[in-house]
Amino acid sequence: MAKVNVLNMDGGNAGEIDLNDEIFGIEVNEYAVHEAIKNYLANQRQGTQSAKTRSEVAGGGRKPFRQKGTGHARQGSRVAPNHVGGGVVFAPKPRDYSYAVPKKVKRLALKSVLTSKVQEEEIIVVDSLSFEAPKTKDMVKFLSAVGADKKTLIVTAGKDDNVVKSAANIPGIETSYVGRMNVYEIMKSNSFIVTKDAIGRIEEVYS
Numbered sequence: 001m002a003k004v005n006v007l008n009m010d011g012g013n014a015g016e017i018d019l020n021d022e023i024f025g026i027e028v029n030e031y032a033v034h035e036a037i038k039n040y041l042a043n044q045r046q047g048t049q050s051a052k053t054r055s056e057v058a059g060g061g062r063k064p065f066r067q068k069g070t071g072h073a074r075q076g077s078r079v080a081p082n083h084v085g086g087g088v089v090f091a092p093k094p095r096d097y098s099y100a101v102p103k104k105v106k107r108l109a110l111k112s113v114l115t116s117k118v119q120e121e122e123i124i125v126v127d128s129l130s131f132e133a134p135k136t137k138d139m140v141k142f143l144s145a146v147g148a149d150k151k152t153l154i155v156t157a158g159k160d161d162n163v164v165k166s167a168a169n170i171p172g173i174e175t176s177y178v179g180r181m182n183v184y185e186i187m188k189s190n191s192f193i194v195t196k197d198a199i200g201r202i203e204e205v206y207s
Helices: 030-044 103-119 136-146 161-167 183-188 196-206
Strands: 002-007 013-019 123-126 152-156 173-177 191-195
Touching: 013 196, 030 103, 030 183, 103 123, 103 183, 103 196, 123 196, 136 161, 152 161, 152 196, 161 173, 191 196
Parallel strands: 002 123, 123 191, 152 173, 152 191
Antiparallel strands: 002 013
């Protein structure tokens, strides 16, 4: 089992923690990670883009000029795609881009990115994380104390409104909890801060 130092909120040493190799020590599967990220981004798309085809553009009932004798190519309608203001060929229409990925692939992808954070020494384990009230200043102080990067994901065992609101106004800092964290957010962060309780919850859910 991999051992990782545990820090307190002031950045001091608070001991060590053993990480389950079934979750934090597997062989990284790049294919699963790629599929999970592609699926997440596709599911975020609104799919509201739309343009008009020639049948939907107003006008076009009259032939713009006579068939012969003008020196121009024959034209039957001003709503044809080759005219300015005409319809769009194969116009995009609202659609649903979401699709499902097998649960086994999602779990493998999550374990893979968690393993990569350990291997790249980008994981920061804290013994606890709590604020008496939402304060951005307190969050900035905490991030500085533990040496977090500008792109950081903070994961707690459950939703903590004080933690979420304290980080809300800091650019590059994202928050989540074990039931909501995803491969994309973990992968794009340079620092992955997780509480001891969250580690226990992750091992309980994914082992």
